[in-house]
Amino acid sequence: MSTPSVNSGPIVETKGVEVRFPLPTHFLSREKPVLHALNTVNVSIMPGESFCVVGESGCGKTTLGRSILGLNSPTAGEIYFRGQRIDQMDEATRKPVRRDMQMVFQNPYASLNPRRNVFETLAEPVRHLMPELSANEARTRVEQVLSETGCDPSWQRRLPHEFSGGQRQRIAIARALVTNPAFVVADEPISALDVSIQAQILNLLTELQQERGLTYLFITHDLSVVQHFGTRVAVMYLGQVMELASAETIFAEPKHPYTQLLLEAIPKLEGGSFDKPRQPGELPDPVNLPKGCPFAARCHMAQDRCRQERPQLRGLPNGTEVACHFAE
């Protein structure tokens, strides 16, 4: 690709990314089954966005985030960060890039090493990725980021088990921000938290974005969060992007039948979502993917073509991109 200038182009771009996981088999068996976690995913995330990836478990949304950060290596396709291809970089060249890309995990009870105190947890990324900082500068940096994320400086010498879920998630956010990244993958950062804490964390993420001009890749299963938080949304199903649109558009005019199903399924305070009975819907087996559209089995509009031919993302007049033969 031609290298676009750093400012105008997308901050993160994936081109035809595929991730396959070989399934464990007996070492003598001939079959080598693979799980298709991601199938030709193309997304480009612009600087300053809150790009949301929505889908149910097994749809590949977490795999996408992890691939961008290099926690999974794509089996095919390319990943770019500020125009630079990063998926095949060796560790030495990648190091300066890592400083700019960080991650906040879902479960604050597992994402902090239980045997390290808060200071050690936060100082590690600084020491490793910013070796030019002196010990004193590193300490100042840790303290500063802690106070920005609403953590008390006195927490530094304490261990994770002394904190509540919300406090831990703040610490995890502080760790992600300590190297001053431009891009943060937030993988379901509030779904493990209690309702009254979720709003605190969402507000914190919004504030930090405004202060630091962060770009988020926000992974979630909860569309109501997307509605509040996201600028653009990719709806994923079985490793594929089914619909890609701005947050307003997707709630106003959902095009893909799967997006419509997701929106209907949200429990609403006004009621009425659960009144009509639904037939059980099943995900197809991600090991033996169907030939056609992965959603065809649950789709009310499915026709023969859907079972034969896999739809690709195509643009609609309202700016939405949708992977469906019949959506319009």
Add this chain to the structure above:
Amino acid sequence: MITWQGFLKRFFGDPVAIGAGIVLLVLVLMAVLAPLIAPQNPYDLLQLDIMDSEMPPSWKPGGDERFLLGTDAQGRGVLSTIMYGTGISLIIGIGAVVVQAVLGITLGLIAGYKGGWIDSFLMRLADIQMSLSTLMIAIIVLALFQAAFDANIYADYAIFMLIIIIGVAEWPKFARTVRSSVLGEKNKEYVDAARVIGLPARKVMWGHILPNTLTPVLVISTIQVAEAIMTEAALSFLGLGMPVDRPSLGSLIRSGFEFVFSGQYWITFYPALVLIALVLALNLLGDWLRDVLNPKLRRGED
């Protein structure tokens, strides 16, 4: 996670733990301080007098108050030999466990973290090692060693040989324990967080994962010390362990065994009693540690 205060509180709340702890402490102190407190030095041939041999304990008729627990066939005081012997048994037990732990933790960590063929290879190796009984390996190696070198060299190096043989033969226990905890830990998000910043595998393994797998390692270490002491005792009893002039508890039991039927039971009986007490105390402490450190049995306390 359990704090030190919580740990001590649990310890002092459990009579079995206190009992086992006291027995172990007394035996360890006895072994460490043996050169200072033992009535004789059984290694010093000048202090031995063959006239003193096979004396019964001091409270029995014919007993001598110099030898509280009687003497053996060479005139060594049983009490003194037990004190020194406990030390040798403990050195072998702990030394063997250090060897086991170093080998087992390293290989287990690599197998668990790297996975794939390295894991399969190391674990099959462990399976093979486990299918050969420790005693059998030890008997073969020590018999060859004894045959190849003369008795003096054997006596000098027997302790190292025992440590290495028992250590090498039992590494799979550590490797398996560590590997299974690594498998549990390596998918946790804190490991991913370390990988996101590009930390090399070596640092992730030793710096992040290993400290979180040490709980079960601590538990099996205790029990493995007991096991190593037993193995050493068995080998010595078969005449393949420590030589008679630098006796461990096992060789003491052996040296007295031939006299049991002629009535001089004390030469075997008291070392055996100490051996049982030592092994039992270690096992009880190991079980207690497992209960205390196992979070599943400790729900709702932290």
Add this chain to the structure above:
Amino acid sequence: MAMLEVKDLHVAFPRGKHDEVEALRGVSLTLEKGERLGVVGESGAGKSMLAFAILNLIAEPGRVSHGTVKFNGENLLDLKERQIRDIRGNRISMIFQDPMVTLNPVLSIGVQMMETLRAHRKISDKEARALCIAKLKEVAIPSAESRLDAYPHELSGGLRQRVVIAIALLTDPEIIIADEPTTALDVTIQAEIMALILKLCREKDVALILITHDLGVVAEVTEKLMIMYAGKCVETGPTRQIIDTPRHPYASGLLKALPQHAGRGTRLYQIPGSMPPITNLPKGCTYHPRCDFATQRCHGGEPDLVNGVACYNPLTSDSANRTETKTEAET
């Protein structure tokens, strides 16, 4: 008289040798035939404890230290284990969060269903099998006959939870207690399962106690609502009324904190701090450290539940709006 009447239920756990902490601190509720009650609270609020206490299932070393649970006039807490087994799983069924825990992985679905049935009914093999198939069909499990021989791991999460519901319905219970029945499931599957539970409760006139943390779900499914905080009920009443005009500041805060209520990009209302652990409750009203409306009185004593709300300064529709301006609370 109500079908189920819980009065002043306390559950205590020992702390140290002589001390006790209360996980449930005096909860009362009534349930009529066919009524659907939602119990909402954060983790640790005692909502699951309530379900277990109703069925006298509190595990050692915990105990029900006070209160009564009257089911059709009979106090369940006085019954012997043998007698209560006749009610538990028979006239009051339970559905848990994780179907893999409820279902035994080594027994086929059919065997487990028939076992449940036989425990409570004298019934022939043939009849039992027919009844099981009928129940599986009722919960819309495709090809019910063949699923009877399937093992739990062969089913998807959604189907498993359907099986659990089928088992809960086998004995035609009068009450179903569902403890977070859809928390482990995906959004679309949750909608399926909740729609199913709702339909079955309506058709069969079964009462439901739905325990969840999700206000959206209770708004969809239940008629009556109880909001729990730190082992107590802070507000109870008709679901619609609480959702529309909450009176307890906690209930109001929870509702306002939902992202669907706020405009895009705006700041969400946030309740500061987090719920205190039961071992360390603040003096006075347990919510006062997080409350925007706390007065001197709230520091002193704990308010009782009066007219469905446990608050000295319950919100009116006016004061609820007033908080909008006060949202910038410290964390």
